[in-house]
Amino acid sequence: MKTLLSTNIGRLRIIAFLEGVSFLLLLFIATPMKYYFDSPAGTKILGPIHGALFILFILNALSVGVEENWKFSTTTWKVLVASILPFGTFYIDHKILKDIQESKEG
Secondary structure (H helix, E strand, C coil): CHHHHHCHHHHHHHHHHHHHHHHHHHHHHHHHHHHHCCCCHHHHHHHHHHHHHHHHHHHHHHHHHHHCCCCHHHHHHHHHHHCCCCCHHHHHHHHHHHHHHHHHHC
16 A cells, blocks of 8 residues: 555556546446435535546546656556546556556566
């Protein structure tokens, strides 16, 4: 955990996880509760949290992309698109971000 907090790519991985969890909670729990049970409390709470995490993820992804000299046409766009797909941030963390961080550490 300490190595995740000490690097920009590590912080991006943490934000990706939090953004992915907030998206899934909003999509599969809060939204159905709002429309099927007429209970909008979940979306009122999770909506702004997810929105803030989404913006934080995008800004950090762009920052890491510049820092790591990612080509926009290959890596950066994949990371950005992942943020709008359910389970996308988890996939990107597993396939791209984890490997990049491990190659920098060892």
